[in-house]
Amino acid sequence: MALRHYTLDVCLSTPVDCDSTVRGLLSIFHEQEMTETVHDTDGHGCLATFVGKKGRVLVLRVHSQGLVTIDLQCYEDDNIVQLDNILNALEKKLKVLLDGNIKRIKRLPPLIRGAEVDRYWPTADGRLIEYDIDRVIYEEDSPYQNIKILHSQQFGNILVLNGDVNLAESDLAYTQAIMGSGKESYAGKEVLILGGGDGGILAEVVKQKPKMVTMKVIDGCKMHMRKTCGNILDNLKGDGYQILVEDCVPVLKKYVQDGKTFDYVINDLTAVPISTQPEEDSTWEFLRLILDLSIKVLRPTGKYFTQGNSVNLTEALNLYEEQLEKLSCPVGFSKEVVCVPSYLELWVFYTVWKK
DSSP states (O other): OOEEEEEEEEEESSOOOHHHHHHHHHHHHHHTTOEEEEEEOTTSOEEEEEEOGGGOEEEEEEETTTEEEEEEEEETTSOHHHHHHHHHHHHHHHHHHTTTOEEEEEEEEEEEESOSSOOEEEOTTSOEEEOOEEEEEEEEEOSSOEEEEEEETTTEEEEEETTEEEEETTOHHHHHHHTTTTOOOOTTOEEEEEEOTTSHHHHHHHTTOOSEEEEEOOSSHHHHOHHHHTTTTSSSEETTEEEEOSOHHHHHHHHHHHTOOEEEEEEESOOOOSOSOGGGOHHHHHHHHHHHHHHHTEEEEEEEEEEEEETTOHHHHHHHHHHGGGSSSOEEEEEEEEEEGGGTEEEEEEEEEEO
């Protein structure tokens, strides 16, 4: 079962009489055989609910501050044309009743609530995006996270981890940015990829014939993100690369202990946390640990690449840059802002090196 939730907002220049506004709309509701109940809002305007056939429920609120809101809920299989006619009639009648007092009328597309396929996912800075997702391709709960692969008509298959959109088949711009935007040559180099379970980074790096690439991986992408990874995840070892299905922290610590170093470390594990209190957030602690270990296994002339977060999260990004000043050795950094298609927002990427 799913519901459609329609909204209509009318912003006014000045407050209006609540009772007369509700009375002026009653004929429309009565034509639809909807019965009303008017509620006392203790001086905060007028609230009326209307219940009709087929389970339709409409809430009309005339706010004392100069705003009229209408919320209509119905079942997904209800007659869409009929519902549009109701909202059109209400909008037309409100323009007559409130003539000269309307600053703006806004009707939003309906929200589909409780649908089998979830189409709504937030951006990093908290804005809600409705994707054109039509089916769930893959879903699994690993010991570490919930993994979903959803199909979008526009972006192809999308990898979603713990409710965050990570990468779509459309997002080559992300992969290119976290590899240095074409400014680096990986030929003959040793590369360590942390995360990158979609296989996109590995697939692009091996095209340049590196000496050896070592990476961690998650399952699922090799079956359902083929446009991103190709066949690179079909085998755990190949020409110039190896995939480790392990926790990266013990592996990094072992590399530090053994003196193993790399020309490039590409961290695709996690974005900069939104929290601006790192001392209270385990994600920040994990990020600092990975960052410090990665710098320790980096050769003197090597580079460390990682994603940051949404360009709008300036406070968290500034805090991340402060962490770079607290590592076991001094580092320099640069950053690049890139538009990642399926994110529908600008994203920050960092390059870090030893001074």
